Amino acid sequence: MNRRKWWDSLHSAHPTDNFMNFSSQDNTNESGEDNLAAGIAYDQLLRCVHCGLCTSSCPTYLETGDENNGPRGRIQLIRLVADGRTDLTDRMRHHLELCLDCRACETACPSGVQYGRLIEPFRQAIEAKDTRLEKRWDIFRRGILLNLFPYADRLRYVLRPMRMLQRLGIVSAIERLGLLKLLPGRLGRLAQMLPSPTRPGPRLPKFLPAVGRKRARVAFFVGCVADAMFRPVHWATVRVLQQNGCDVFVPRGQGCCGAIHLHNGDPLGARRLADANLVAFELDRYDAILVNHGGCGAMLKEYGHHWHDGLQPHRARFADKVKDVHEFLDNLGVVPFSGRIEVSATYHDSCHLTHAQRVASAPRRLLAKIPGLDLRELPEAGICCGAGGTYNLTEPEMSDQLSRRKLDNILSTGAQVVLTANAGCLLQIQREVRQAGLGLQVMHPMELMDLSYRGEKLELKAGSEKGKMKMNVS
Amino acid sequence: MSNTELIRKLRAALKPENVLSVPSELVVYDCDAFTVERHIPLAVVFPRSAVQVAEVVRACSDHGCPVVARGAGTGLAGGCTPPPNGVVIVLTRMNKILDIRLRDAMALVEPGVLNLQLTNALSGTGYHFAPDPSSQGTATIGGNVATNAGGPHTLKYGVTVNHVAGLEVVLGDGSILQFGPVEDPAALDLARVVCGSEGTLAIVTKIWAKLTKNPQACRTIRATFASIDDASQAVSQIIAAGIVPAALELMDRGILDAVEAAFALGVPPEAAAVLIIELDGPEAGLDSLLEQVIALCRNWNPGEVLQAKTPAERELLWKCRKMAVGAVGRLSPGYMIQDGVVPRTRLPHIFRRILEIAAKHRVRIVNVAHAGDGNVHPILLLDERDRDLTARAKAASREVLEECITCGGSITAEHGVGIEKIELMEKLFAPADLRAMHRVRQAFDPASQLNPGKKYKTICQ
Numbered sequence: 001m002n003r004r005k006w007w008d009s010l011h012s013a014h015p016t017d018n019f020m021n022f023s024s025q026d027n028t029n030e031s032g033e034d035n036l037a038a039g040i041a042y043d044q045l046l047r048c049v050h051c052g053l054c055t056s057s058c059p060t061y062l063e064t065g066d067e068n069n070g071p072r073g074r075i076q077l078i079r080l081v082a083d084g085r086t087d088l089t090d091r092m093r094h095h096l097e098l099c100l101d102c103r104a105c106e107t108a109c110p111s112g113v114q115y116g117r118l119i120e121p122f123r124q125a126i127e128a129k130d131t132r133l134e135k136r137w138d139i140f141r142r143g144i145l146l147n148l149f150p151y152a153d154r155l156r157y158v159l160r161p162m163r164m165l166q167r168l169g170i171v172s173a174i175e176r177l178g179l180l181k182l183l184p185g186r187l188g189r190l191a192q193m194l195p196s197p198t199r200p201g202p203r204l205p206k207f208l209p210a211v212g213r214k215r216a217r218v219a220f221f222v223g224c225v226a227d228a229m230f231r232p233v234h235w236a237t238v239r240v241l242q243q244n245g246c247d248v249f250v251p252r253g254q255g256c257c258g259a260i261h262l263h264n265g266d267p268l269g270a271r272r273l274a275d276a277n278l279v280a281f282e283l284d285r286y287d288a289i290l291v292n293h294g295g296c297g298a299m300l301k302e303y304g305h306h307w308h309d310g311l312q313p314h315r316a317r318f319a320d321k322v323k324d325v326h327e328f329l330d331n332l333g334v335v336p337f338s339g340r341i342e343v344s345a346t347y348h349d350s351c352h353l354t355h356a357q358r359v360a361s362a363p364r365r366l367l368a369k370i371p372g373l374d375l376r377e378l379p380e381a382g383i384c385c386g387a388g389g390t391y392n393l394t395e396p397e398m399s400d401q402l403s404r405r406k407l408d409n410i411l412s413t414g415a416q417v418v419l420t421a422n423a424g425c426l427l428q429i430q431r432e433v434r435q436a437g438l439g440l441q442v443m444h445p446m447e448l449m450d451l452s453y454r455g456e457k458l459e460l461k462a463g464s465e466k467g468k469m470k471m472n473v474s
Numbered sequence: 475m476s477n478t479e480l481i482r483k484l485r486a487a488l489k490p491e492n493v494l495s496v497p498s499e500l501v502v503y504d505c506d507a508f509t510v511e512r513h514i515p516l517a518v519v520f521p522r523s524a525v526q527v528a529e530v531v532r533a534c535s536d537h538g539c540p541v542v543a544r545g546a547g548t549g550l551a552g553g554c555t556p557p558p559n560g561v562v563i564v565l566t567r568m569n570k571i572l573d574i575r576l577r578d579a580m581a582l583v584e585p586g587v588l589n590l591q592l593t594n595a596l597s598g599t600g601y602h603f604a605p606d607p608s609s610q611g612t613a614t615i616g617g618n619v620a621t622n623a624g625g626p627h628t629l630k631y632g633v634t635v636n637h638v639a640g641l642e643v644v645l646g647d648g649s650i651l652q653f654g655p656v657e658d659p660a661a662l663d664l665a666r667v668v669c670g671s672e673g674t675l676a677i678v679t680k681i682w683a684k685l686t687k688n689p690q691a692c693r694t695i696r697a698t699f700a701s702i703d704d705a706s707q708a709v710s711q712i713i714a715a716g717i718v719p720a721a722l723e724l725m726d727r728g729i730l731d732a733v734e735a736a737f738a739l740g741v742p743p744e745a746a747a748v749l750i751i752e753l754d755g756p757e758a759g760l761d762s763l764l765e766q767v768i769a770l771c772r773n774w775n776p777g778e779v780l781q782a783k784t785p786a787e788r789e790l791l792w793k794c795r796k797m798a799v800g801a802v803g804r805l806s807p808g809y810m811i812q813d814g815v816v817p818r819t820r821l822p823h824i825f826r827r828i829l830e831i832a833a834k835h836r837v838r839i840v841n842v843a844h845a846g847d848g849n850v851h852p853i854l855l856l857d858e859r860d861r862d863l864t865a866r867a868k869a870a871s872r873e874v875l876e877e878c879i880t881c882g883g884s885i886t887a888e889h890g891v892g893i894e895k896i897e898l899m900e901k902l903f904a905p906a907d908l909r910a911m912h913r914v915r916q917a918f919d920p921a922s923q924l925n926p927g928k929k930y931k932t933i934c935q
């Protein structure tokens with residue numbers, strides 16, 4: 001059979017696949033305004049030499065073994081559309097949506113392909129053009145993702161009754177009975193993600209003075225979900241900064257970094273949030289703007305190249321000032337820790353910290369200095385836990401697969417504590433641990449450092465009987 | 475049977491989620507890391523066991539369409555580019571380490587296990603899997619066996635075939651056979667025949683891999699030279715002195731530019747070539763051997779000789795070397811990498827000829843080489859969209875390889891023949907040799923069901 005013929009016969013078998021006009025020879029670059037790939041960094045496509053060295057760093061490729069779900073394949077799919085050789089089909093869209101945007105492939109790629117600058121604009125264009133009714137009117141997306149999550153006050157308000165139920169032990173009872181699964185779809189998943197009930201603590205004051213010799217003036221970024229769900233982590237972080245001679249300012253008027261909007265097809269909403277932050281932080285007053293969650297940090301550091309208008313230079317200057325708190329302390333030289341923390345711990349790399357910001361060794365170096373801490377290297381530490389921004393809500397199946405993979409790796413270290421510096425990862429791993437009934441403690445590195453400075457002991461939780469069995473087995 | 479029927483049959487045998495048949499999902503399987511030639515397959519399947527591989531092979535054979543095995547698709551010679559109307563059998567979902575027996579220094583693995591995955595699983599045991607192709611973080615052990623992959627440490631430890639004790643394979647008629655792992659003097663050593671056969675004799679479904687004890691100690695140095703000629707003279711001398719380093723690698727200025735951009739290794743800009751030399755073995759005597767090697771290098775006026783002082787420094791050196799080819803994207807949107815072999819004394823000659831050939835065809839060529847093995851990897855920079863340049867690069871490639879043959883060498887050390895070098899087989903081998911190979915192929919796969927059009931096209935057609 002000649003090639004044309006079998007090609008046609010393939011087509012008749014798949015009337016739904018609008019993979020038409022495909023030509024392997026056609027090299028015309030038709031990236032006009034209409035093209036979904038109009039906004040991508042085309043030079044990055046040319047940089048990819050198709051070597052495949054990135055595939056084994058990609059979580060979705062590791063899980064599926066399919067090039068369509070790996071970086072090399074995704075780049076090829078984007079290039080086909082960019083070159084005008086085919087329209088985007090539903091299957092292609094699916095593979096691109098399954099990408100976690102974790103950017104592990106960027107760390108792996110020796111040719112320096114900046115994959116984020118391909119997938120992000122491409123997906124934004126898909127979202128913007130998406131006319132499917134269910135998506136446009138998606139209450140979840142419009143109501144919760146874009147209008148509730150990014151606003152700490154609203155979120156806290158909604159969380160309050162949930163916390164009450166949790167404190168009364170009702171949620172864990174419901175969870176044990178599997179009743180949360182009865183909540184409709186993603187709402188149920190959202191409820192499962194909620195952290196265990198801890199007192200959120202008061203809001204951070206506008207100013208916290210350095211302890212001892214003054215070494216730096218810093219501004220602290222509080223964010224949205226991070227502030228609503230992990231305020232104790234914020235308190236721990238600013239105390240650690242104070243101990244390290246930092247005057248810490250917490251400017252009022254700051255808010256969400258904009259990442260949730262940007263990654264869910266609302267770049268203008270994201271810009272609004274970004275510009276509010278530009279106003280809130282007076283750059284010249286601070287040596288650095290510090291962030292303690294990887295996801296927010298990555299977004300803030302990218303302010304300089306998401307939007308192209310008159311404010312861009314100012315945004316770029318803002319971005320230059322942003323530092324991850326571990327990166328900053330590691331550079332500054334950390335004041336010796338005081339108290340011993342006699343536990344075994346392992347560190348999970350948040351994608352947005354290790355791949356997007358390339359901060360991997362600083363947190364490890366800091367943790368290694370805590371006296372008594374037995375720090376164990378986590379296998380596949382840089383593979384995404386499945387949280388990926390709002391991925392756990394939008395691609396539940398793959399997200400669950402990846403969080404189970406992560407938990408297995410954590411258990412293989414035998415550590416009592418797992419540390420990670422990102423709200424999404426903390427929520428995801430906590431949920432996995434809770435559902436398995438494990439006594440494993442999930443914490444932010446700053447919390448452990450804070451304990452050491454304060455000379456306090458870490459109290460370990462006991463797991464359920466089922467959980468203990470699981471820990472002993474692995 | 476129509477294509478639709480075949481696909482229905484494959485779905486029934488493997489479950490629908492393990493079969494791709496929608497054109498827009500097949501397109502990413504149109505080539506491997508050799509991108510100059512592409513074909514979209516008829517279907518792509520992900521079997522999970524040897525039995526399923528056999529079922530696929532039988533169904534395809536009934537349907538009269540060929541199959542091609544694929545691991546990670548990092549092959550550089552188009553080994554897993556689908557033949558027209560072909561079905562791709564991807565082995566990445568057969569990725570379990572089934573058994574590690576340290577007492578026998580052996581591991582039993584499925585073909586989709588990544589090379590580095592095995593070595594990582596062995597960490598702390600004092601053993602490792604010796605073949606270390608630069609692609610080891612991504613390439614599968616099945617692919618390593620099929621291409622008989624080598625790496626920097628091949629110089630001392632040998633290529634993949636030296637580290638395979640046995641194989642389970644599926645033949646073109648769907649039968650499942652096992653060769654080894656116990657050595658049986660009564661049997662023909664068929665596992666060795668399958669190694670390096672590029673998926674044309676059998677599909678490998680299990681590998682008994684031999685494990686190698688970690689060396690007690692090692693020393694790694696990096697020496698810069700004012701010319702590639704000086705560097706290759708130093709290589710010849712070291713080998714002539716009877717020293718067998720664990721690895722002896724060369725990089726020229728062109729590739730160093732890419733490496734510097736990627737990893738900031740810190741090689742002085744005036745250096746025209748770098749040698750990475752590693753010695754390993756028992757601690758005693760290693761330092762005096764190192765001095766001997768450095769003294770030999772001194773004959774060729776090295777700019778600087780630096781020793782890796784910490785494991786991290788050693789790792790960086792190796793990372794730079796191993797990621798060098800991948801970093802070529804920093805120089806050009808595409809490339810073609812060659813894999814010629816020459817006797818080690820002819821290294822200076824071949825590098826000189828490569829320069830001339832590059833100038834003649836107006837193609838930029840940068841070089842890495844497993845110099846200790848006389849294995850050169852000239853990398854020809856191209857842009858697939860520029861057809862004229864691509865054609866010139868192909869012509870230059872061919873001329874380089876012909877030069878290797880003239881020097882008494884070969885056209886491939888480790889990347890395989892694939893479709894890329896098929897035309898050159900006749901130049902390299904006498905008709906009688908080719909006939910013998912062809913008969914072996916027929917004995918394994920009489921219907922040319924497995925990966926046709928690769929390695930020995932000239933005889934098959």
Ligand SMILES: Cc1cc2nc3c(=O)[nH]c(=O)nc-3n(C[C@H](O)[C@H](O)[C@H](O)COP(=O)(O)OP(=O)(O)OC[C@H]3O[C@@H](n4cnc5c(N)ncnc54)[C@H](O)[C@@H]3O)c2cc1C
Binds near residue numbers: 549621674678800889
């Ligand atoms: C940047 C880069 C650097 C490289 N460096 C080296 C190097 O230093 N040394 C080296 O030797 N190679 C090197 N290679 C080439 C390549 O990585 C090796 O050939 C590797 O062994 C291929 O493994 P794979 O899993 O990717 O196989 P694939 O590319 O998927 O397949 C390669 C060939 O093997 C066949 N095959 C695959 N799996 C099976 C199986 N289970 N049974 C039967 N046949 C099978 C295929 O049909 C094909 O012919 C490099 C490649 C790249 C991109």
Ligand code: SF4
Binds near residue numbers: 051055075109
């Ligand atoms: S993205 Fe980088 S590592 Fe991946 S195939 Fe392209 S060049 Fe290779």
Ligand code: SF4
Binds near residue numbers: 103
């Ligand atoms: S961003 Fe993450 S999930 Fe997406 S292709 Fe890269 S490695 Fe894979």
